[in-house]
Amino acid sequence: MRLDKTEISLGLVALACVLFGFVSPGWLIFLLTIALAKALVVQGVVMQMRSGLVSFGQGLFYCIGGYTVGMGGQFFGIHDAIAALSLGMFVAIVIAMLLGLLLTRYREIFFAMLSLAFSMILFGILVKSQELGSTDGFNVHDWTLFGWAPEAGAGSQHTVFTMTVVAGLIVAVLLHRYTKAGVGVICEAVRENEVRVEYLGLSPRWLLYGNYVAAAAVSALGGGLTALATGHVDPEMAYWTTSGEFVFIALLGGLGHVAAPFIAAIVFSFVRTYAIEFVPHTWQMILGFTLLAVIIFLPKGLWSLVSREKTGERA
Amino acid sequence: MTCILETRSLNKEFGAVIAAKDLNVQINKGEVVGVIGSNGAGKTTFINMVTGYLKPTRGEILFNGKSIMGHSPRAITRAGMARSFQVAQLFPEMTVLDNLIVALAAAESARPSFLSPLRSDARIARAEEILKEFGVENYRDSLVTAVPQGARKLVDIAMALIGNPQMLLLDEPTSGVSMDEKTGLMDTVMNAVRQHGVTVLFVEHDMDVVERYVSRVLAFYSGEIIADGEPAAVLADQQVRDLVTGHRPTTKQGNGAS
Ligand SMILES: Nc1ncnc2c1ncn2[C@@H]1O[C@H](COP(=O)(O)OP(=O)(O)OP(=O)(O)O)[C@@H](O)[C@H]1O
Ligand SMILES: [Mg+2]
Numbered sequence: 001m002r003l004d005k006t007e008i009s010l011g012l013v014a015l016a017c018v019l020f021g022f023v024s025p026g027w028l029i030f031l032l033t034i035a036l037a038k039a040l041v042v043q044g045v046v047m048q049m050r051s052g053l054v055s056f057g058q059g060l061f062y063c064i065g066g067y068t069v070g071m072g073g074q075f076f077g078i079h080d081a082i083a084a085l086s087l088g089m090f091v092a093i094v095i096a097m098l099l100g101l102l103l104t105r106y107r108e109i110f111f112a113m114l115s116l117a118f119s120m121i122l123f124g125i126l127v128k129s130q131e132l133g134s135t136d137g138f139n140v141h142d143w144t145l146f147g148w149a150p151e152a153g154a155g156s157q158h159t160v161f162t163m164t165v166v167a168g169l170i171v172a173v174l175l176h177r178y179t180k181a182g183v184g185v186i187c188e189a190v191r192e193n194e195v196r197v198e199y200l201g202l203s204p205r206w207l208l209y210g211n212y213v214a215a216a217a218v219s220a221l222g223g224g225l226t227a228l229a230t231g232h233v234d235p236e237m238a239y240w241t242t243s244g245e246f247v248f249i250a251l252l253g254g255l256g257h258v259a260a261p262f263i264a265a266i267v268f269s270f271v272r273t274y275a276i277e278f279v280p281h282t283w284q285m286i287l288g289f290t291l292l293a294v295i296i297f298l299p300k301g302l303w304s305l306v307s308r309e310k311t312g313e314r315a
Numbered sequence: 316m317t318c319i320l321e322t323r324s325l326n327k328e329f330g331a332v333i334a335a336k337d338l339n340v341q342i343n344k345g346e347v348v349g350v351i352g353s354n355g356a357g358k359t360t361f362i363n364m365v366t367g368y369l370k371p372t373r374g375e376i377l378f379n380g381k382s383i384m385g386h387s388p389r390a391i392t393r394a395g396m397a398r399s400f401q402v403a404q405l406f407p408e409m410t411v412l413d414n415l416i417v418a419l420a421a422a423e424s425a426r427p428s429f430l431s432p433l434r435s436d437a438r439i440a441r442a443e444e445i446l447k448e449f450g451v452e453n454y455r456d457s458l459v460t461a462v463p464q465g466a467r468k469l470v471d472i473a474m475a476l477i478g479n480p481q482m483l484l485l486d487e488p489t490s491g492v493s494m495d496e497k498t499g500l501m502d503t504v505m506n507a508v509r510q511h512g513v514t515v516l517f518v519e520h521d522m523d524v525v526e527r528y529v530s531r532v533l534a535f536y537s538g539e540i541i542a543d544g545e546p547a548a549v550l551a552d553q554q555v556r557d558l559v560t561g562h563r564p565t566t567k568q569g570n571g572a573s
């Protein structure tokens with residue numbers, strides 16, 4: 001397996017993050033963990049945006065990933081973090097394979113609304129489930145990593161952070177390849193001209209389906225990591241505002257590069273944290289203005305700041 | 316001679332509009348057939364039905380002797396019938412090279428890979444050959460939106476040919492192309508087609524182009540075929556002159572673009 005320049009850079013940044021984890025204060029570690037985990041969910045949104053579909057219900061898979069990790073620990077004795085995360089992805093894949101059969105028939109606003117509808121159905125089910133704590137959700141059982149139990153609190157937080165960075169790196173490298181591989185590129189072709197794709201003898205639906213399922217798996221991983229990091233899951237994960245946040249971050253970062261969702265999620269988390277701290281009643285407004293500014297001045301997202309610099313260097 | 320495409324009593328109605336009326340057509344392997352007819356005569360509708368884009372109201376379509384009624388465009392493409400479009404159908408935000416590479420990958424497999432790179436050296440090399448064959452190598456790295464009409468048409472046709480079809484349906488390959496570019500474009504296309512031994516049916520408004528390249532002409536009028544035969548005979552036909560070519564069978568204007 002040969003690594004290209006982007007992949008090596010991603011690896012170095014990930015390594016720097018892991019090292020940074022040893023010196024950084026706990027609150028920052030926590031903020032970064034949540035931001036990176038959410039960025040994985042956003043990667044799922046971005047994958048679909050590339051194919052021309054906006055998922056307003058990616059919270060569905062975020063929630064499935066989180067609840068599977070939580071329920072696995074609480075009810076089924078699955079305490080190993082890797083096993084729980086894998087199970088979350090597996091459940092998400094199975095559900096996406098079912099829902100995808102219907103969803104890939106729809107485009108544009110119909111797809112967006114239908115994906116939203118499914119996540120709201122899950123929200124409704126969870127709210128009604130007393131055994132799962134209804135609107136309060138429930139706590140995630142203490143977990144282990146290959147038989148080793150990190151000490152509660154700081155130790156566990158540090159471990160999740162490292163796991164999230166590693167997961168982020170693996171996903172980033174895979175997605176970097178995916179966007180250049182057959183399905184990734186041809187999904188963009190579907191966005192540009194579905195009729196032509198069909199007349200090349202390909203099935204746009206099959207492509208969108210594969211993309212949808214892959215995106216669900218990535219998003220569920222983000223949900224699972226969030227559950228491990230916060231030690232808690234609740235139905236809010238499937239609520240429409242959560243999904244809206246993922247779309248927001250996706251737009252913030254843009255589709256230009258696999259690193260964009262990570263950067264955007266971190267920027268988003270900082271803006272929100274500080275906005276809540278300094279202007280507690282108007283933080284949504286600040287986020288609104290941030291997005292407005294990005295759409296007006298950087299229509300291709302924050303990533304265009306980086307790529308603009310690059311082209312400047314070359315000139 | 317073996318028949319490659321046959322339609323039996325093919326009908327298409329759009330509400331009150333009859334776009335195809337009892338079309339009985341037999342195209343033999345290796346033929347180059349020109350389709351003429353004024354605007355709205357039903358030429359595109361015919362191609363759309365035969366390639367699975369439109370569902371006929373009634374009738375039967377056989378490709379290589381087998382019914383392809385109800386088959387999807389992609390199934391029909393995979394079975395060996397490719398088409399180009401009246402307005403070139405490309406991926407506008409991709410480069411010309413990438414357009415061809417997508418077509419090459421599609422021709423190789425109906426299930427593209429999730430992780431191996433689409434732009435492999437082999438595909439790039441093959442795409443470059445095709446760019447040369449069609450004389451559009453100058454546009455290799457241009458986005459489609461920046462490429463002139465004539466070149467877009469060529470890329471569209473090149474993409475249709477990449478899958479090695481047995482039959483190629485071209486919907487007005489020279490529309491939107493300037494008068495003096497037409498012959499060059501058609502020569503390029505027909506050269507490529509001959510090398511691949513493809514049966515061709517193309518819709519054309521310019522009678523000069525028709526006479527130059529085809530061995531047979533189908534004249535459409537109001538959803539019906541009013542003449543079918545050798546070009547000279549069809550173009551001399553009184554009904555065709557009245558209804559299609561407007562008494563000017565060999566003028567430069569032809570029938571004008573749509
Ligand atoms: N999708 C559609 N819905 C309704 N009517 C249609 C549709 N497609 C075609 N028609 C009608 O069917 C008739 C045949 O149209 P068609 O596009 O096949 O003509 P054409 O011979 O290709 O004309 P042109 O030279 O302008 O391309 C026209 O009257 C047209 O208005
Ligand atoms: Mg037409």
